[in-house]
Amino acid sequence: MTFPHLTLTQDPHDRLGLLRTDEAWLAARWDDADARVLVISGTRVKPGAGGIEWVPTALAPDGVRVLLGERDGVTWWAVIASAELAKAEPEQWLPLRGLLPYLGGDAVRQAPLVFHALGLAEWHWAHTFCPRCGGRLAPRAAGHELVCESCGKPQFPRSDPAVIMVIAAGEPGSPEERCLLGRNKSWPEGRYSTLAGFCEPGESLEDAVRREVLEETGVVVGEVTYFGNQPWPLPSSLMLGFHGRATSEDIRLEDDDVEDAQWFTREDMRRRTADGSLVLPGGVSISRSLVEHWYGGALPGSW
Numbered sequence: 042m043t044f045p046h047l048t049l050t051q052d053p054h055d056r057l058g059l060l061r062t063d064e065a066w067l068a069a070r071w072d073d074a075d076a077r078v079l080v081i082s083g084t085r086v087k088p089g090a091g092g093i094e095w096v097p098t099a100l101a102p103d104g105v106r107v108l109l110g111e112r113d114g115v116t117w118w119a120v121i122a123s124a125e126l127a128k129a130e131p132e133q134w135l136p137l138r139g140l141l142p143y144l145g146g147d148a149v150r151q152a153p154l155v156f157h158a159l160g161l162a163e164w165h166w167a168h169t170f171c172p173r174c175g176g177r178l179a180p181r182a183a184g185h186e187l188v189c190e191s192c193g194k195p196q197f198p199r200s201d202p203a204v205i206m207v208i209a210a211g212e213p214g215s216p217e218e219r220c221l222l223g224r225n226k227s228w229p230e231g232r233y234s235t236l237a238g239f240c241e242p243g244e245s246l247e248d249a250v251r252r253e254v255l256e257e258t259g260v261v262v263g264e265v266t267y268f269g270n271q272p273w274p275l276p277s278s279l280m281l282g283f284h285g286r287a288t289s290e291d292i293r294l295e296d297d298d299v300e301d302a303q304w305f306t307r308e309d310m311r312r313r314t315a316d317g318s319l320v321l322p323g324g325v326s327i328s329r330s331l332v333e334h335w336y337g338g339a340l341p342g343s344w
Contacts, residue, residue, distance in 0.1 A: 044330035046271045049144070049152040054112040056157070061108055061183040070116040071098050071106065077117055079109075079155065081162045083124030084276075085134035086155075092143045093151055102126070105165060107184030109157050119158035121165055121184070137275055141325065160274030161185065164198045167276070171196070200272070200279040204249045205237035207331040208262055210287040210304065219304040220335050221260060221287065226300035232320045232344055233303070235328045237280070250283050258302045259293025262286065268334065271327040282327045284335070307336055314340045 060066050070076060077095035079086065080102060086093065095117070104122035111117070127134035137159045144152045161184055168187055171178055176191025187196040211218040222233040238253035240246060247265040254262050268282035292302050305319070310332075313319035322328040323343045333339055 044269065044327075044334065045324040046269070046327040046330045048149050049156070049325055050272065052112075052150045053153045054110040054117060054157075056110040057108065058185075061185055062181070067106075067108065067183060070108075071118070073098075073116055075115055077115060079117075079119045079158050080126075081119055081121050081158060082126035082134055083121075084159065084162045084166050085124075085127045085136055086140055086159070087127070087130070087134045088140065088143050092148050093140060093155060105180050105184050107158060107161050109154050112154075117154050119162065119184070121162050124166075141323075144325075156272055156274050160200075160272070160277060161198060163274060163276035168196055199277060200274075201277050202240040202246065202249075203237055203273075203278045203280050204240060204246055204253060204283060205235050205280050205328055205331065206250050206254065206265075206283040206285050207235050207268075207335045208254055208260060208285045208287050209335060210290050216308065217306065219306045219309075220332070221254070221258065221292075221302060221304055222332075223257060223299045223302035225298055228300075229320075229344075231318050233301075233305075234322045235331050236299075236302075237328070239278075240281075246281055246283070250285055254285065257294075257296045257299045259289075259291060259295065260287050260302075261289040263288040268331060269327065273327075280327050282331050284331070310336055310340065314342050317342060320344050 076098050078098050078101040079095055101120045102122045104120040107119040107121060109117040109119055168178055171189035171192060171194055173194050174189060174192045176189040178187040178196060179190050181188055208221040209218060223236050224233045236254055236257055240249040250265045251262045254260050262285040264286045266284050268284055270282060271280045273280045294302060314321060320342055321332055321340060
């Protein structure tokens with residue numbers, strides 16, 4: 042079975058991490074006529090009629106130059122320019138979530154580069170001052186490090202680990218087996234998804250799964266097994282997927298963010314996705330992959 046979330050990471054670039062401080066090499070690659078740049082205004086990108094546009098370095102505005110890496114013999118960059126560019130045309134400059142529709146079909150090969158670029162842009166946007174002394178942070182290492190101009194303390198990009206899980210109950214593989222899905226109170230009617238939450242300091246991933254499910258639904262989880270992961274820089278998450286087995290099934294909603302949670306058999310899921318009364322996450326998300334892996338095949342509809 043092919044998992045939908047893997048399409049966004051199936052063609053990674055060579056990030057060339059050991060060359061990020063080689064100024065002569067960086068200058069030569071920047072001057073290469075074949076090099077291409079993604080222009081970012083603050084944390085937003087302006088797609089063109091043909092999709093996400095990469096321009097020659099000669100056409101890039103002033104800003105922080107970020108080396109993304111190399112693929113197909115081309116050096117790929119991003120320039121994090123002033124947020125003022127987007128303010129002049131706010132409806133045309135989109136955040137990463139708004140760019141996802143432009144990463145379908147053949148354009149999906151751009152996804153690892155775009156995720157890399159906008160993940161760093163979000164980090165630069167949120168980290169202007171040193172958390173130790175309050176001094177101004179300056180970029181180095183081709184945009185992958187920030188150093189305090191006052192105390193010299195370096196800062197590095199972070200990814201926040203978040204667990205996302207399908208919880209099942211009943212005899213595995215039987216018609217009575219069911220999985221647990223929930224819905225946020227802000228979602229349209231019929232939209233359900235896997236449960237998810239951030240890992241806390243000093244907590245194992247498996248315990249984070251058990252804690253989040255208990256907090257959100259009151260369901261107790263026993264065995265937890267790893268499924269896979271997906272980078273999700275919205276703005277800085279790494280989604281870690283798991284399967285869990287419930288040891289209780291009574292649902293008790295105490296988390297204000299969870300409006301409803303239900304158990305779904307495979308037949309429930311087949312029937313309700315077909316008639317549109319159950320709408321599952323989009324095909325590029327690891328949530329979709331988790332659900333379809335448990336179900337045993339593809340399902341119709343998505344949001």
